Amino acid sequence: MPALILTNLSKSYGNMPAVSDVSLTAEYGELVCLLGPSGCGKTTLLRLIAGLEFPDSGTIAFDGVDLRGVAPHMRGFGLMFQDLALFPHMDVYRNVGFGLRMQGVAAAEIRRRADELLELVDLAGFGDRKVHELSGGERQRVALARSLAPEPKLLMLDEPLGSLDRVLRESLQSEVRSILKEVGVMAIHVTHDREEAYAIADTIVMMDRGSLVQAGSPEALYKDPANELVARSLGVRNIVSGTLARADGPAQVVCALGTLAVGWPVPSEVPVGGDVLALIDERTVSVIPARDAITSAGSTLAGTITAREFRGGESALHVSVGDGTIVCLVVSRDAGTAAQVGDEVSVVVPPEAVRLLARGGP
Amino acid sequence: MTASRLLILGPVAFLAVFFLYPLVAILARSFSGGALGLESFSGLLGDSYYLGRIWFTTWQAALSTLLTMVLGLPAAYLFARHEFPGKTVLKALTTLPFIMPTIVVAMGFIALLGPQGLVNTALTGLLGPDTPQVRLTNTLVIIFMAHAFYNYAIVVRIVSAFWANLTPRFGESAAMLGAGRVRTFFHVTLPLLLPSLWSSAVLVFVFSFTSFGVVLVLGGPRFATLEVEIYQLTVKLFRLELAGALAMVQLVFTYVVLLVYARLQERSTVTITLVPHEAVTRRKKSWRDMLVVTGIVVALLIVLSPLWALVERAATAGGGYSTANFTGLFVNESGSYFYASPFRVIWNSIRFALASMTIAMLVGTAVAYLLARPRRRASALDALFMMPLGVSAVTLGFGFLIALNRPPLDLRGSWLILVIAHSLVAYPFVIRSLLPVLRGMPGHLKESAAMLGATPLSVFIHIELPIVARALLVGATFAFAVSMGEFGASMLLVRPEFATIPVAIFRLLSQPGASNLGQALAMSSLLMAVVALGFVVIERFRYREVGGF
Numbered sequence: 001m002p003a004l005i006l007t008n009l010s011k012s013y014g015n016m017p018a019v020s021d022v023s024l025t026a027e028y029g030e031l032v033c034l035l036g037p038s039g040c041g042k043t044t045l046l047r048l049i050a051g052l053e054f055p056d057s058g059t060i061a062f063d064g065v066d067l068r069g070v071a072p073h074m075r076g077f078g079l080m081f082q083d084l085a086l087f088p089h090m091d092v093y094r095n096v097g098f099g100l101r102m103q104g105v106a107a108a109e110i111r112r113r114a115d116e117l118l119e120l121v122d123l124a125g126f127g128d129r130k131v132h133e134l135s136g137g138e139r140q141r142v143a144l145a146r147s148l149a150p151e152p153k154l155l156m157l158d159e160p161l162g163s164l165d166r167v168l169r170e171s172l173q174s175e176v177r178s179i180l181k182e183v184g185v186m187a188i189h190v191t192h193d194r195e196e197a198y199a200i201a202d203t204i205v206m207m208d209r210g211s212l213v214q215a216g217s218p219e220a221l222y223k224d225p226a227n228e229l230v231a232r233s234l235g236v237r238n239i240v241s242g243t244l245a246r247a248d249g250p251a252q253v254v255c256a257l258g259t260l261a262v263g264w265p266v267p268s269e270v271p272v273g274g275d276v277l278a279l280i281d282e283r284t285v286s287v288i289p290a291r292d293a294i295t296s297a298g299s300t301l302a303g304t305i306t307a308r309e310f311r312g313g314e315s316a317l318h319v320s321v322g323d324g325t326i327v328c329l330v331v332s333r334d335a336g337t338a339a340q341v342g343d344e345v346s347v348v349v350p351p352e353a354v355r356l357l358a359r360g361g362p
Numbered sequence: 363m364t365a366s367r368l369l370i371l372g373p374v375a376f377l378a379v380f381f382l383y384p385l386v387a388i389l390a391r392s393f394s395g396g397a398l399g400l401e402s403f404s405g406l407l408g409d410s411y412y413l414g415r416i417w418f419t420t421w422q423a424a425l426s427t428l429l430t431m432v433l434g435l436p437a438a439y440l441f442a443r444h445e446f447p448g449k450t451v452l453k454a455l456t457t458l459p460f461i462m463p464t465i466v467v468a469m470g471f472i473a474l475l476g477p478q479g480l481v482n483t484a485l486t487g488l489l490g491p492d493t494p495q496v497r498l499t500n501t502l503v504i505i506f507m508a509h510a511f512y513n514y515a516i517v518v519r520i521v522s523a524f525w526a527n528l529t530p531r532f533g534e535s536a537a538m539l540g541a542g543r544v545r546t547f548f549h550v551t552l553p554l555l556l557p558s559l560w561s562s563a564v565l566v567f568v569f570s571f572t573s574f575g576v577v578l579v580l581g582g583p584r585f586a587t588l589e590v591e592i593y594q595l596t597v598k599l600f601r602l603e604l605a606g607a608l609a610m611v612q613l614v615f616t617y618v619v620l621l622v623y624a625r626l627q628e629r630s631t632v633t634i635t636l637v638p639h640e641a642v643t644r645r646k647k648s649w650r651d652m653l654v655v656t657g658i659v660v661a662l663l664i665v666l667s668p669l670w671a672l673v674e675r676a677a678t679a680g681g682g683y684s685t686a687n688f689t690g691l692f693v694n695e696s697g698s699y700f701y702a703s704p705f706r707v708i709w710n711s712i713r714f715a716l717a718s719m720t721i722a723m724l725v726g727t728a729v730a731y732l733l734a735r736p737r738r739r740a741s742a743l744d745a746l747f748m749m750p751l752g753v754s755a756v757t758l759g760f761g762f763l764i765a766l767n768r769p770p771l772d773l774r775g776s777w778l779i780l781v782i783a784h785s786l787v788a789y790p791f792v793i794r795s796l797l798p799v800l801r802g803m804p805g806h807l808k809e810s811a812a813m814l815g816a817t818p819l820s821v822f823i824h825i826e827l828p829i830v831a832r833a834l835l836v837g838a839t840f841a842f843a844v845s846m847g848e849f850g851a852s853m854l855l856v857r858p859e860f861a862t863i864p865v866a867i868f869r870l871l872s873q874p875g876a877s878n879l880g881q882a883l884a885m886s887s888l889l890m891a892v893v894a895l896g897f898v899v900i901e902r903f904r905y906r907e908v909g910g911f
Binding site: 073077103 | 813
């Protein structure tokens with residue numbers, strides 16, 4: 001039985017629906033990530049759970065108790081704000097210990113717990129610092145320690161790493177996950193950054209315009225996105241519209257790139273000749289010199305390299321094929337020696353790289 | 363929701379009983395003449411003399427405000443951004459003029475610039491008896507000077523409290539974008555300071571608009587403001603209906619000004635990045651900084667010169683320096699019924715000021731909270747709660763006498779009536795100093811505390827109170843000072859045994875004789891000393907307890 005159960009939650013501001021009919025569950029120890037473009041209602045959902053806003057309809061239950069009418073400070077939840085909201089008039093110790101102080105814990109015990117938590121977030125010895133003396137990453141850790149100190153039953157994080165630089169963000173992402181896992185707390189984490197979602201979440205919940213679109217493990221969502229938005233949000237770059245040419249045997253799709261064999265099951269509602277979106281996995285395709293072209297390895301498309309993005313270990317090649325462009329992710333070493341912008345190449349698209357979505361999505 | 367209802371109910375009830383009710387009583391008087399009851403108003407607006415008074419009152423207030431702002435800003439900068447020895451004392455001294463009774467301010471200027479004043483005596487002594495004298499009494503110039511002198515502290519206090527909380531990062535970014543010191547000031551710092559500039563400018567304007575003692579003593583009959591006119595009509599000519607009508611005109615005018623201001627202030631609120639004071643003040647001393655600090659300090663001392671003149675005169679008796687004026691205070695030479703020992707008078711002033719400060723803080727804080735949360739028509743409400751600033755103390759005292767004279771509210775014999783009048787005049791200062799900080803408070807701090815398990819009361823005690831503490835202390839300081847120096851209402855309401863320092867000063871002044879004048883000056887010096895001491899104590903307390911937030 002899941003601990004947190006949201007049933008048909010709706011909330012609007014004036015005529016603007018912010019959250020509409022969202023149902024969701026989460027279990028103890030689960031790290032849930034709300035992912036979606038800004039303005040999709042994920043922060044509002046968080047504030048509803050926290051009790052800082054009241055739903056127009058629907059219920060929020062935790063451990064079987066309906067939370068209607070329970071004040072935020074009585075819920076035993078934690079919330080880490082995007083701007084962190086560290087108390088500027090308190091030092092690090094008093095910030096971290098604030099929640100325990102509110103519980104009436106003895107001063108010595110608060111001190112012990114604060115030290116413990118500062119150790120956990122790798123800030124041992126920072127207790128006497130003033131908030132304004134801390135760097136961005138240090139503030140983030142203090143805010144995390146402060147949120148964890150009262151041992152919330154549910155910790156919510158609202159874009160907690162949003163304001164940090166990339167390197168710091170990436171190192172903190174895995175750190176946040178391991179800290180949350182070590183503590184074993186249930187967490188709901190809001191972000192618009194898929195890397196952050198991948199790095200932290202057990203379960204990703206995609207939201208769009210106030211509604212829940214799809215929920216599942218990061219792998220499941222990436223492999224089988226429910227619609228174009230989910231696919232794009234999770235990083236699929238090759239999305240081409242086309243028509244279904246053959247539905248069984250080896251299925252085929254005709255699109256701007258040419259005719260492609262489809263290795264994944266075709267959505268049952270799409271008839272032959274119906275409109276579809278073809279999603280092509282940029283990692284599964286391969287690029288070979290034009291003269292080496294072999295037809296048997298799947299669909300082979302002739303094209304010209306128009307751009308190359310160097311990304312360290314990998315490079316993304318943009319190849320102009322037919323009337324469209326396909327992005328292929330290749331190992332940089334090969335790309336560096338073999339492929340240059342302007343080269344004529346063949347792109348091999350194996351059937352397992354191609355998946356179809358009904359146009360408009362379910 | 364219930365708690366906020368209660369929050370609104372307390373101050374509203376207080377204002378209804380002790381402010382609106384007395385005003386309505388006066389209004390009833392102003393409508394009492396003629397068939398329609400409007401005779402006094404039509405007479406007023408058809409008379410070019412009174413229209414002229416209204417126009418004069420307005421433009422002299424505008425010019426006085428401009429002068430005060432220009433003089434006050436450098437000192438605000440000094441106190442917000444620089445540390446130097448003697449800062450606390452200098453800051454307390456700066457506030458002194460504001461808490462001086464207006465009559466004493468006027469006396470200070472006469473002591474300095476009058477025919478027998480320090481300046482003219484010195485000029486004659488240096489250049490011989492034929493030197494032309496500086497003649498400023500009964501001119502507009504001396505009125506402007508006195509208004510600027512009197513209201514200087516408002517600008518310095520409000521602006522420097524805001525400035526001190528402003529992160530220097532903004533100025534630094536401007537510098538990095540190629541703006542020099544001057545351009546940074548005009549394009550970045552000044553716009554950011556706008557809310558506090560408006561706050562102080564409107565207060566100064568309202569005070570200059572309702573100015574009474576200064577204009578009465580220094581201006582002479584040619585330069586009567588509305589307030590002086592009301593006083594003359596009430597006390598000398600006893601035309602209560604005309605005085606009531608004029609008071610209503612003044613009231614409406616001030617309400618409009620306060621309304622415009624509340625609108626402007628709502629729009630110009632910025633979220634303040636709170637930085638502790640130590641992080642903001644400039645520590646490294648370049649020769650340029652030293653020069654700026656020294657220059658402003660010297661200018662400050664010159665601005666304060668009427669106070670020096672006052673003390674110098676107080677310590678002068680019989681042609682030389684002596685303590686005769688001070689010792690004379692302790693002797694009841696004429697066996698007067700009105701005599702009160704200085705100890706008793708000072709003690710009265712202090713306890714009334716503490717009581718008024720407490721009431722003003724409670725009412726002012728509740729109202730500020732009310733106004734800080736977003737709501738429709740907030741500016742109308744804001745202006746309404748600020749109204750006591752626009753009512754003359756004479757009018758208020760008069761209203762108290764005719765409205766609070768029957769059971770169950772017969773307070774005429776009680777010291778409470780004095781404290782209530784003082785807190786009415788004082789609480790708008792608490793609102794004005796609190797509101798910018800409350801509106802600029804980073805939004806998530808309170809919610810964050812709630813999520814950590816803090817009850818609404820704990821949020822208030824642990825989060826809001828420490829953060830607004832500095833503004834709260836500024837408000838408290840003003841409330842205390844206003845009560846200490848309040849004169850108009852006290853004169854009408856006070857009983858001999860409850861005489862405050864300003865009342866005692868006026869009694870001495872109104873008796874003829876050099877020794878009485880000297881003793882009035884000595885009493886004024888004592889008032890200065892008591893208040894300065896109080897301020898230094900408050901400042902010390904603040905730095906230790908709240909760490910300068």
